[in-house]
Amino acid sequence: MKKKINLWAWFWIVLGALYFLVPLYGTFDFSLREKRGVLSLLAYQNVLADPRFRDSFTYSTLMALATIVVGLLLIVPTAYWVHLRLPQVRPLIEFITLMPFVVPAIVLVFGLIRIYSGPPLALTNSDQLTNFLLMCGYVIISMPYTYRSVDTGLRAIDVRTLTEAAQSLGAGWFTILFRIIFPNIRAALLSGAFLTFAIVIGEFTLASLLGRPAFGPYLVYMGNNRAYEPAALAIISLALTWAAIGLIQLLSHGRPGQEQVGGVH
């Protein structure tokens, strides 16, 4: 009986491993074949030498960093405040943080363009303001994940006691937030940050429709014009995703409890 169950379980695992690994191996193999007849790293060299790669990658990295900072500054104080003073509002906040799933990226960008491309708030007339709008969109898209990590982190510490202790020692709200709360939930903050990074770095929908020179639109541009470089870029993107998720799992010390529900497809 025991043996039979094991065989059957292995069957599914092998099938799953094949589904996962064959496209990755295939992509890797394909990315090495730019030079006819020999395996080479030419596609990677071409990509790395391409100034548009560097520019778009830098752009998206900066965008991801801005999104992480603004997202955390917005969500940590809010989640902290809800834990401490407004526990009755928690269902409302949870409802709001689910909304980005109800409004998919393509619909969100449609709405952002409708509101912010004309008076009174014509943000899309200037590149800088469009960058700002794009970042705000990214904060919205990553909000469910950031909120969830921060909330899990706050549940794990005693917010009330820490706050009272800090207050009785004369700390103000700024000190409490930045010197007590942030350091105490840094693992959760880093998880949220890495996941945000993984989402923003290759994001295509918002960046492309807002016309910004991000990494995602660059990928599509390469897909239209080159054969082997897209495979190399897919491998590079995968390595980044892997690094981000790997770091998250390392931070949660192998506890699989914190699920990450989906990315932006």
Place this chain on the structure above:
Amino acid sequence: MAQATQNPIRVNSSRRSSVIRNLVAWAGIVPFLIFVILFLFWPASSLITGSFQNQAGAFTLQNIIDLFTPSIMDAYMLSIQISLVTAIGGGIFGFMLAYAVIQGGLPRWVRTALTTFSGVASNFAGVPLAFAFIATLGHTGFLTALFADKLGIDIYNLGFNLYNFWGLALTYMYFQFPLMVLIMAPALDGLKREWREASENLGAGSYQYWRYIALPILWPSLLGSTILLFGNAFGAYATAYALTRTFNIVTVLIGDQISGNVLFNPNLGYALAFGMIVIMAISIGLYTWLQRRTARWLQ
């Protein structure tokens, strides 16, 4: 509420100061509320109101009625079909994997590996995913070439095509089944071994165990997860766009409408987006409701 009344910051308990205290407490979440209103609720609701207006701004139901014209209905049907197929396919496959790794008596490292890979794969989506499948199963892809060289089989002659419905479904599955693994794992952890043993002691077979114990406990999370997978595929844009630009699903149609007003009527475009919001709201709502039901069993 009990927590709130124990608040140490309370100065005195007269009614007036408690009102002020409440206002101050609410003030703490105002920046967040303003942000989500400005960049989520206002844009989204402007699409909803726009779908009930004509181009002059007067109220009309014409855009909603126009959604039922064949070309737009086709897009919705295609989106629904691709989402259903990959939600059910990915749901079954993901469930089998999660069940194998949690209840199948496999070594611990298999589970860790599966969880890690699911975390990666459910986030490895969009444009790079499309590239990976083109490099593997496209006309000159790795597997296509392997089949041609080693077995003399041209899979495209056999009817396979990465750029049609089933090709897209195969690609979507790559982020669908890992998501199922991630959501089902906690539910399957809640399936206690004692229940199986107890049912076996009482003489129940495998069928009876599943019919009367496991499935009644699991069905809310099975159904809920499948619905979430449905929504996950329904909102997908980048993957389909990068794989095949001409694939006429709703998200691609909205993208075309944003960049080129292909419907020649902005308000019909808003109605298209409104229809998506309705379908997503129904699926996320059902998912949340079913997740709550499941939570009762998972201690």
